[in-house]
Amino acid sequence: MQDENGVAKGAEDRAYVRFEDVQKSYDGETLVIKNLNLEIERGEFLTMLGPSGSGKTTCLMMLAGFESTTHGAIYLHDQRIDNVPPHKRGIGMVFQNYALFPHMTVSENLAFPLKVRGLSKSDTEERVKRALEMVELPQFGDRRPAQLSGGQQQRVAVARALVFEPDLVLMDEPLGALDKQLREQMQFEIKHIHDNLGVTVVYVTHDQTEALTMSDRVAVFNDGIIQQLSTPEVLYEAPDNAFVAQFIGENNRFLGRIVERVNDQEVRVKLDTGEDIRALPVNLNGGDRTTLSLRPERVLINPDEGATPNVLEGTVQEVIYLGDHIRTRLAVAGHDDFIVKIPNAAGHPSLQRGQAARLGWTIEDCRALDA
Amino acid sequence: MADIAADGYVPERDESGALTTVDGTPLKISLRKSQRRAKRRAFYLVVPLLAFLFITFTIPIVGMIVRSVYNPEVANYLPETSAAIGDWDGEELPPEKVFAAMAADMEVGLENRTIGRAAGRINREIPGARSLVMGTARHVDEMQPPYREAFLEEDEDWSDLELWRLLKRETRLITPAYYLLALDFEYTPRGDIVERPEIYQVYRLLFIRTAWMSIVITGACLLLGYPVAHLLATLPLRTSNLLMILVLLPFWTSLLVRTSAWMVLLQQEGVVNDLLVWAGIINDNGRIRMIYNQLGTIIAMTHILLPFMILPLYSVMKTIPPSYMRAARSLGANQFTAFVKVYMPLTIPGLAAGVLLVFILAIGYYITPALVGGESGIFISNLIASNMQGTSAQLKLASALATILLVLVLFFYWLFNKLVGVDRLKFG
Ligand SMILES: Nc1ncnc2c1ncn2[C@@H]1O[C@H](COP(=O)(O)OP(=O)(O)OP(=O)(O)O)[C@@H](O)[C@H]1O
Ligand SMILES: [Mg+2]
Numbered sequence: 131m132q133d134e135n136g137v138a139k140g141a142e143d144r145a146y147v148r149f150e151d152v153q154k155s156y157d158g159e160t161l162v163i164k165n166l167n168l169e170i171e172r173g174e175f176l177t178m179l180g181p182s183g184s185g186k187t188t189c190l191m192m193l194a195g196f197e198s199t200t201h202g203a204i205y206l207h208d209q210r211i212d213n214v215p216p217h218k219r220g221i222g223m224v225f226q227n228y229a230l231f232p233h234m235t236v237s238e239n240l241a242f243p244l245k246v247r248g249l250s251k252s253d254t255e256e257r258v259k260r261a262l263e264m265v266e267l268p269q270f271g272d273r274r275p276a277q278l279s280g281g282q283q284q285r286v287a288v289a290r291a292l293v294f295e296p297d298l299v300l301m302d303e304p305l306g307a308l309d310k311q312l313r314e315q316m317q318f319e320i321k322h323i324h325d326n327l328g329v330t331v332v333y334v335t336h337d338q339t340e341a342l343t344m345s346d347r348v349a350v351f352n353d354g355i356i357q358q359l360s361t362p363e364v365l366y367e368a369p370d371n372a373f374v375a376q377f378i379g380e381n382n383r384f385l386g387r388i389v390e391r392v393n394d395q396e397v398r399v400k401l402d403t404g405e406d407i408r409a410l411p412v413n414l415n416g417g418d419r420t421t422l423s424l425r426p427e428r429v430l431i432n433p434d435e436g437a438t439p440n441v442l443e444g445t446v447q448e449v450i451y452l453g454d455h456i457r458t459r460l461a462v463a464g465h466d467d468f469i470v471k472i473p474n475a476a477g478h479p480s481l482q483r484g485q486a487a488r489l490g491w492t493i494e495d496c497r498a499l500d501a
Numbered sequence: 502m503a504d505i506a507a508d509g510y511v512p513e514r515d516e517s518g519a520l521t522t523v524d525g526t527p528l529k530i531s532l533r534k535s536q537r538r539a540k541r542r543a544f545y546l547v548v549p550l551l552a553f554l555f556i557t558f559t560i561p562i563v564g565m566i567v568r569s570v571y572n573p574e575v576a577n578y579l580p581e582t583s584a585a586i587g588d589w590d591g592e593e594l595p596p597e598k599v600f601a602a603m604a605a606d607m608e609v610g611l612e613n614r615t616i617g618r619a620a621g622r623i624n625r626e627i628p629g630a631r632s633l634v635m636g637t638a639r640h641v642d643e644m645q646p647p648y649r650e651a652f653l654e655e656d657e658d659w660s661d662l663e664l665w666r667l668l669k670r671e672t673r674l675i676t677p678a679y680y681l682l683a684l685d686f687e688y689t690p691r692g693d694i695v696e697r698p699e700i701y702q703v704y705r706l707l708f709i710r711t712a713w714m715s716i717v718i719t720g721a722c723l724l725l726g727y728p729v730a731h732l733l734a735t736l737p738l739r740t741s742n743l744l745m746i747l748v749l750l751p752f753w754t755s756l757l758v759r760t761s762a763w764m765v766l767l768q769q770e771g772v773v774n775d776l777l778v779w780a781g782i783i784n785d786n787g788r789i790r791m792i793y794n795q796l797g798t799i800i801a802m803t804h805i806l807l808p809f810m811i812l813p814l815y816s817v818m819k820t821i822p823p824s825y826m827r828a829a830r831s832l833g834a835n836q837f838t839a840f841v842k843v844y845m846p847l848t849i850p851g852l853a854a855g856v857l858l859v860f861i862l863a864i865g866y867y868i869t870p871a872l873v874g875g876e877s878g879i880f881i882s883n884l885i886a887s888n889m890q891g892t893s894a895q896l897k898l899a900s901a902l903a904t905i906l907l908v909l910v911l912f913f914y915w916l917f918n919k920l921v922g923v924d925r926l927k928f929g
Binding site: 194195196215216217219220221222223225226227229230231232233242243246247290291294 | 822824825827828829830831832833834835836838839842843846847
C-alpha cells in the first residue's frame with residue numbers, strides 16, 4: 131500500500147478528476163447513478179468496486195465521454211469536460227474485451243493513437259517499440275491480435291492505452307476474461323506500470339481481491355451510490371455499513387436490537403435469538419435495530435475463561451482444509467453459516483464435525499452497523 | 502509459468518523417427534484414416550444436391566457451350582464433299598472429284614430429306630444458295646459425268662468461287678463463328694475475321710452497357726444500403742426488427758408487381774412527374790422521361806437488388822462490437838477517422854459480398870430491363886432471350902452470348918477474388 135490515506139503524492143492538492151453532483155439515467159425513470167461526488171487525486175490508483183449493475187461502467191463511460199451526464203459536472207484538471215468529445219479528452223482506456231482492432235497488427239494498433247495525433251514516422255516507431263518493451267512483447271509487433279493469447283492481448287491493450295502518454299487511464303474490468311493465475315500476474319504488472327509511469331488510473335472490477343491488492347483507494351458502489359471510499363485497509367478493517375462489511379471479505383452477520391449504549395466504544399445488543407453481545411458502535415443511524423459484523427479470522431476457539439467479553443456456544447457443521455487455514459462452519463445462535471478461519475499454525479485447535487465449541491471475540495472486532 | 506507435468510510418457514516412434522500410435526501404425530496414416538471416414542460421411546450427405554446440380558446446372562451449361570460452337574450441317578449432310586474439298590486450294594473452280602462428291606451427297610440427301618438442312622445452312626451465309634442447291638439436287642439423278650459441266654449447265658451460279666470457299670470453311674465441326682458474331686465480328690468467305698458493318702454492331706455495345714449499368718446499380722445499392730445497414734445494426738432490437746421488415750418487404754411482393762409499380766410512379770403521366778409539376782419544379786410540357794430508358798432500369802433494379810446489399814452488410818455490422826469505435830475515439834480519432842480507419846475495414850467482408858452479389862445478379866438480369874428499359878435500357882440478357890426464340894442459328898448465337906456472359910461473370914469473380922479474397926466474404 132502507498133501512504134495510509136491514499137491522498138495525493140504530487141505537489142498539487144487539488145483533485146485531478148472531480149465528479150460533482152453527477153446523476154445519470156438512461157430511461158428517464160430510474161437513476162443509475164444517484165448524486166455522485168468523487169474526487170480522484172493525480173497519480174492515484176482508484177478502483178470502483180461493486181456488484182453487477184451498480185453503475186461502475188456507467189461512471190467510467192461518462193468520464194471517457196461515451197455517455198452524457200444527466201445532471202452535474204465532471205472536471206478534469208479543473209476543466210469541465212462533460213461537453214468535450216471523447217477524442218479530445220486525452221484519456222486512455224482499456225476495454226473489457228480489449229477492443230484491439232482485428233484488422234491491424236499489434237504495431238499498427240499501438241501506432242494508431244500516435245498517427246491520429248500526427249506524430250512523425252520515426253517518433254511513432256520509437257514509441258511503439260518502447261511500449262512493446264514495457265509490456266514485454268517486443269517480438270510480437272507483426273502479429274494480429276487474433277494470434278495472441280488472452281494475456282498477451284491484454285498487455286497490448288494496456289500498452290495501447292498508454293502509448294500516447296495520457297495522464298489518466300481508465301480500465302473497465304480489464305482482467306475479467308483471464309484465468310486466475312494470469313489475472314494475478316497481470317494485476318502485478320499493471321500495478322507495476324502504474325508505479326513506474328505515475329499515471330492516474332481509474333479501475334473497475336467486481337473482484338474484491340483485485341481491488342484490495344491493486345488500489346490506493348477503493349470506491350465501493352452499490353445501487354448507484356458510493357457506499358464507502360477508502361483505502362483497502364480501512365475498507366476491510368472498518369467498513370462503514372453492512373453492505374461494505376458483507377461485500378468486502380468474508381463476514382459473519384447477526385441481527386439484533388440495541389439494549390444499551392454504554393459509551394461510544396461499546397453498545398450492548400440483544401440478538402434476535404436471545405444472546406447478549408457487546409459490540410463497537412460504528413454506524414447506528416437513530417433506530418434500535420443493528421447488524422453486527424464479525425470477521426471469521428477474529429474468532430477465537432475455546433478461549434480461556436474471561437479472556438473475551440463475548441462467548442457463544444456452537445456446533446461444528448463442516449471442516450474444510452485449505453492449506454494455509456482451516457475453514458470451519460458452525461451453527462451458532464440459530465444460524466448454521468457461522469464461519470471461523472483457524473490458521474494452520476503450530477498447536478492450532480483441531481475440531482471435528484459434530485463437536486461443540488466455545489467461540490469468543492473482543493468488542494472492537496464486533497462492529498455494530500446499520501440494519 | 503507452470504512447467505508441463507512430467508508424467509513420463511515417451512511418444513512411440515518407428516525406425517525413421519516418425520511418430521506412431523501405440524500399436525505401431527504411423528500417426529499420419531491413422532489420422533488420415535480417421536479423417537477419411539468423416540469426409541466420406543459428409544460426402545454422402547451432399548450427394549443428392551450434387552446429383553441435382555449436375556442434372557439441372559452442369560449438363561445444361563455444358564450443352565449450351567457445346568451448342569454455341571457445334572457446326573454439324575455441312576460436315577454431316579455433305580460428307581463426301583467435305584472429304585473431297587479438303588485439298589482444294591480455293592483459287593479456281595474445284596476439280597471434278599468435288600463435283601462428283603457433291604452429286605453423290607445430293608442423291609443421298611434427297612433420299613434422307615437432309616439436303617434441305619445443308620442448303621439452309623449455306624443459305625444463311627449466301628442468300629439465294631438454298632434455291633441453287635435444292636434446284637440442282639432435284640435433277641441430280643438425271644445428270645451424267647462429268648459432273649462439273651453438268652452442274653454448271655444446270656446453274657451458272659455453281660461457278661461462284663465464294664460458294665465453294667464457304668463450303669470448305671463450313672466443313673469444320675467446331676466453329677467460333679457464333680462467338681465472332683456475338684462480338685460483332687464475322688468471317689469473310691475466305692475465312693478472314695473482320696468487323697461487321699457498323700449498322701449491325703449491337704452486342705459489344707450491349708455487353709459494355711450491361712457491365713457499366715450493373716456497376717452503377719451496384720454503386721447506388723452500396724450508397725443507399727450502407728447507412729441503412731449501419732442503422733439496422735446499431736438501433737435497439739425492436740426498432741431494427743421493424744426496419745428489417747421494411748427492408749425484406751420487397752422480397753415478399755412479386756417482382757412483376759414491384760416493377761409495374763415503378764411504371765406507375767415513373768412514367769411521364771405518372772405520380773412522380775405529377776408531383777414535380779404540382780410543386781412547380783417542372784412545367785407540364787417539360788415532364789421528365791424517367792422510365793423506358795437507362796434511368797428507369799437503374800432506378801427499378803437498384804430498388805430490387807437493395808436487400809442483397811443490405812443483408813450481408815447488416816450481418817457483418819451486427820458482429821462489430823461498439824467498443825471498437827469507442828476505443829478508436831478514446832485513442833484520439835474523431836468520428837470520421839474512427840469510421841474510415843476502424844469501422845469500414847471491418848465491414849469489408851460484408852461490403853464485398855454485397856457488391857459481388859448485386860453485381861452478378863444485375864449483370865444477368867432480365868425481367869426488369871425488359872419491362873422498364875425501353876430501347877436504351879435493355880441488358881444483354883434481353884437480347885439472349887429474344888435470340889432464343891428465333892431460328893437454330895439464332896439459338897446458337899444466344900448460346901454464344903450466354904457463354905460470353907458466363908465468362909464475364911467468372912472474370913469479375915476472379916478479379917474480385919484477387920482484390921478482396923473470396924474466403925473473406927461473409928454473405929450472411
Ligand atoms: N445503454 C444502457 N441503456 C439502458 N440501461 C443501461 C445501459 N447501460 C447500463 N444500463 C443500466 O445501468 C445500470 C448500471 O450499469 P453498468 O453497466 O454501469 O453496471 P456495472 O456496475 O458496470 O455492472 P457490471 O459489473 O455488470 O459491468 C444497470 O442497471 C444497467 O442495466
Ligand atoms: Mg461494467
